[in-house]
Amino acid sequence: MFDGMNRRIICLWFPRLATERVLRTCPTDGPFALTLRHGNAERLYCLNPRAEAVGLCRDMSLADARAYCPDLLTGPARPDLDVRFLGTLRRWAMRYCPWVGFEGRDGLVLDATGSTHLWGGEAALLDDLRGRAAQAGLTLRLGLAGTRGAAWALAHYAQGDEPLEALPVAALRLDGKTDIALQRLGLSRIGDLAATARAPLARRFGPDLLARLDQALGQMPEPVVPQPDPPRYALRMTLPEPIGLTRDVMGVTARLLDPLCARLDRDDMGARMLILSLRRIDRASHPITLRLAGPMRDPARILPLFERDIEAADAGFGIDQIRLEAAVVEPLTARQTGIDTKASGQERLDDLITRIGTRIGLDNIQCFRPADSHIPEQAFCLVPATLSLPAAASAWTRSGLRPGLRPLRLFPPEPISASGRQPPARFRWRRMSFTAARAIGPERIAPEWWAPNDGWRSGLRDYWKIDTREGRRLWLFHTPQHPGWFVQGEFA
Known part of the structure; x- marks a missing residue:
């Protein structure tokens, strides 16, 4: 049997993590919720206490929520930013113990075994966690137990000092179907489930139910796996004598760039932004930021891009330390090596964009x-x-x-003299006469009714591809509501 009673596991649950991340920068006193699209409907993703107080709940459709609460303020949910924010909280929680891992999308788990005495005991540690979370504007529920499963159950379901056996079976992290089936059998509490014969439960619900029960009771291990810190790609060199010539700085940069690119190659990554910091002997630092048009890890391609900024740098009385860091990296798949070592067309284009971008800005x-x-x-x-x-x-x-279904050239609609719903046999466009040889269509396109600012309020359009005897292939459309013909594009 696994003895987990000597372990002290703390579960941190942030039930309103998504909304409180947003409201930290733009607080509001009214009902507020974040929405996320599920299928064809917008649904409530996370709510603040005022929205919950008026009867709104998670997964409610936005249309029903607005009908129920007309004053509801909403915003789009960003699960990716929530994950990043939770990662920030994980780094903050490492001040209490080194073993901190994620618990779902809105929680953390800490293995505080042997660390609680540093904070004056378990009660003082929990009080410090609550106080700091309240100062940050975050709702926090805590659970402290000898196992990870029990700590999760106490944080999510305990009201006060309830024992684990009195909590509902849903506190064992079961799916909804299993939870409902157990309640129909009269097993609504963890204590009832623990007192039931195991063999019938295993035959009916499989081994997962008993595994969750054993993890909560400490009869099966469930370790806390800390998240590894992301790798940092940075190197520095302290020089015995100050330097100031461009060729010397370029030489040191080349010596730093080779092992840095080797690390990137080992991890199948490429640098998108490099920062070269030149520290002078007066302790003033001159950073050189190089933004790349595409992920790169070839020292021969990257080094010449630094030369222009290094020549413009003020070395003062000399530079005694140089630091090179790949501040932004992206995955870059490995290339097959062979006889031809020339850069590909995309790589040459990236180099050209990078060179121009260092002068006028990549965003331009x-x-x-x-x-x-x-x-x-x-x-x-x-x-x-x-x-x-x-x-x-x-x-x-x-x-x-x-x-192939859209013209290569697209321009604002230009009217032509024609009538009727069928494509004209003859028409004039841009002072030229055309005779239709073949017409393909129609393709009806309607405005996007779900986009309030789609910029197109002219109604339906019936598009035709017209091959003319003069050799031009045009894209025409007819507007049924206001009869008229227009040319909007030309195929190659």
């Missing part, structure tokens, strides 16, 4: 990217060229809007 170099919209005017967006391709855009060619 922009390009068009596909957007998730069937509206022609909104099917693209202008973004910095250094941004990674979003997942929605990477699947663009697999969706119904394949590149």
Whole structure:
């Protein structure tokens, strides 16, 4: 049997982590909730106490919530930022003990065995946790027990000093289906479940139920695994004699860049931003920030990009320490090595964008990217060229809007003289006469009713691909509500 009674496990549960992360910067006294889309509906994701007091609950549809509480203030949920915020809280919790791990998406677990006496005992440690969480504006519920499962149960379900056996069976971290089935059998408390014969339970519910029970009672180990800190890619060199010439600084930078790139290559990572700090003998530091257009780990490509800023740096009476850090890194898959060691076309483009960006700023170099919209005017967006391709855009060619279905050139609608619902056999456009040889369509496109500011209020459009005898392939549309024909694009 596993003896876990000598262990002291603390479970920290932040039931309103998402909303309190947002309200820390923009507090409000009224009902507030964050929403997250599930399927085709927006649902409440996390609520503040005022919203819960008026009867709103998690997973309620936003339409029902607004009908029930017209004064409800909402905002979009950002689970990725919540995870980052929880990681910050994990680092803060390491002041109490070194063994801190995540407990779901809104909790932490601490193995405080042997550390409680440093805070004056268990009660003093818990009081300090509550006080600091209250100062930070966070709702915190705590559970302290000899096992991780019992600590979780006390934090989520205990009201006061209830023993573990008096808590509901849902406190064993069971799924909803198992919880309901146990209650139908009359096993509503952990004590009732522990007093029941194990063999029938195992046959009906499988081994997971008994494993959760044994973990809570200390009959099965459940360790607290601390999260490893992310690797830091930084090197420095302290020089025996100050230097000031550009070639000397470039030489030291090259010596730092080689092992740094070797570390990145070992972890299949590439640097997106490098910071070169030049410390002078008067202790003044001159940082040089190099933002790259794409993830790189090739010293031969990165080193020349530092030269312009190093030449402009003021060395003063000399530089005695140089530090190089990859401040922002991204995954970079390994390339197959061979005879041809020349940079690829994308790599040469990244080098060119980086060189231009060091002069005018990388954010000023922009390009068009596909957007998730069937509206022609909104099917693209202008973004910095250094941004990674979003997942929605990477699947663009697999969706119904394949590149061949849209013209290569798109311009504002230009009216032409034509009538009727069928494409005109002859028409004039831009002072040129055209004769239609083949017409493909129609493709009806309607405004996005769910987008209040879609910028398109002209109603339905019926689009046609027209091949003309003059060799031009045009994209025309007809508006049924206000009869008229327009040219909006041209195919290659």
